[in-house]
Amino acid sequence: MEAFLAKFLPVCEPLLAGNELAYVTEAVSTGWISSAGKYVKAFEEAFAQYCGVKHGIAVSNGTVALHLALVALGVGKGDEVIIPDFTMMASALAVCYTGAMPVFVDADTETWNISPAAVAAKITPRTKVVMPVHIFGNPCDMAALESICADKNIILLEDAAEAHGASFGGKRAGGLSRIAGFSFFANKNVTTGEGGMVVTDDDDLAQACRYYKNLCFPLDAPRTYLHADIGFNYRMSNIHAAIGLAQTERADDLKQQRQAHGLLYRERLAEIQGVCLQQDQPGGENVFWMNGLAVTPEYGRSRDELVAYLKEQAIDTRLFFNGMHRQPALEKYGCDCRGAYPVSDMLADNGFYLPSGSGLSNDDIHRVCDVVAAFRR
Ligand SMILES: Cc1ncc(COP(=O)(O)O)c(C=O)c1O
The missing domain is CATH 3.90.1150.10 (Aspartate Aminotransferase, domain 1)
Incomplete structure (x- = not known):
């Protein structure tokens, strides 16, 4: 009886206690409900700044954020991407979408993150990217990973889906690698309900992400409806971005x-x-x-x-x-x-x-x- 009366504690509920409703109401009442509204850019800028990087590219979820980052890096068939074995399936799926091969590395017994010591043994001439995941918000040993990858010309891409605001060596997640992907699913520390973002300091990678996320419409030319590349519709709506901006204000x-x-x-x-x-x-x-x-x-x-x-x-x-x-x-x-x-x-x-x-x-x-x-x- 006592248990029946006890308050149910869910694993996670979003906390939407700031400007979320005001911004969403504004988006809806002005009719800006697709990806063209002002909140998308505002959210991208605010969240990139929060991570300490130049660019944020908002997308529809964290899985496609990782895919888009891999596409921007030119990862494809014939490449290998090292990921932790202990991660959420989306990390591996994003790699599969490119045609590349995910390669698994066991977790560290203490941090539960990818074991840097075990990464080296999995590197082959095909290894193009190492994608560490900051598991449950605990940042990876990025210094150790950096030293393994740097002399081999291997790119680091953080799967920062679970690590909004985490830091290593004083630098925030998202700014600890060449390019990174976040999730804003409803259980995340910063949420948009469904959503994601690629963040990077690299101007060219940011441009590539903006291009591929919007069906490869040309970025700086009139729309002729001729498309030079295979793109994706990974756009985030203004409504989701409105929630994201309010969440970032309180991050x-x-x-x-x-x-x-x-x-x-x-x-x-x-x-x-x-x-x-x-x-x-x-x-x-x-x-x-x-x-x-x-x-x-x-x-x-x-x-x-x-x-x-x-x-x-x-x-x-x-x-x-x-x-x-x-x-x-x-x-x-x-x-x-x-x-x-x-x-x-x-x-x-x-x-x-x-x-x-x-x-x-x-x-x-x-x-x-x-x-x-x-x-x-
Ligand atoms: C480590 C990791 N990577 C990627 C994702 C994918 O994010 P989303 O659910 O927004 O697609 C998640 C989602 O929780 C995750 O935990």
């Missing part, structure tokens, strides 16, 4: 809320034996997009038992990603799925994330942690 507040929650979760969960937590990347600033844990044998219950118990207590969770080497779609595509990925497998088999939205209260977090602690055997 630092949203980040600080997530960080405060992350630190409280970490403090409480660290007291519980048998719970394995993601460790911060030294030199980085984690923005705690999601607070996850992996259950170890010491906990005395399985991950699935704990997830079911939390559900009974009206606490929602999500399982961690399954590694890329386990994906039937990628095996069918031709990826080499052989080899051992012990860290990625451990996380996929034992990990899940807890309610993590910006609107959580400290009491909510204490309630979740009390339940996790009490269920241990």
Whole structure:
């Protein structure tokens, strides 16, 4: 009965507490609802500035942001792109859309990010790009990756889908590589509902992204409706950008809320034996997009038992990603799925994330942690 009455805690809800409604209302009431309205440019400029880079190119989601970045880099059939094994499927799919081959690298045991030490072993003469993912908002060791890639002429492209405002060595995510892609899905620290952005300091890459994202309409010539290249419609609507601008205005507040929650979760969960937590990347600033844990044998219950118990207590969770080497779609595509990925497998088999939205209260977090602690055997 008590559990039935308990407030349901979703894994994530967007917090739309600033100018979102005012800007969307303005867009709708003036009729600027496609991609031509003023909020697209304003959002691109504001978010690029937030990342500390020159250009932002708004698109319809994070998956296509990564695809567009790869297209702008000229990645295609015959190329290899190194990605973490422990990531969301979209990282691999974006590579597949170009015709290139994703190559997987296991996660680091501490940070759960791509292991820089293991990247070198996967480099071949075909490796064109290394695409690190700042998993759950924890920035990767970009210095180590940079030193591996620089002398081999390999390009770094951040999949920063989960890491709005995170930083490494004092530089923000999105500005830590030649070009980067963000997601603004509803659960992200900065959201537009659905949406994404490519950010870069490189003028030519930015131009290429603007060209390819809009069906390859010429950028600086009259429209003849003749198209010289195969383009994509990856445009973001003015309505989505209106939400994005309002969110970017409050991005630092949203980040600080997530960080405060992350630190409280970490403090409480660290007291519980048998719970394995993601460790911060030294030199980085984690923005705690999601607070996850992996259950170890010491906990005395399985991950699935704990997830079911939390559900009974009206606490929602999500399982961690399954590694890329386990994906039937990628095996069918031709990826080499052989080899051992012990860290990625451990996380996929034992990990899940807890309610993590910006609107959580400290009491909510204490309630979740009390339940996790009490269920241990
Ligand atoms: C690491 C990573 N890359 C890419 C994406 C794709 O973003 P979207 O869902 O906006 O297409 C996500 C989405 O959550 C993600 O977590």
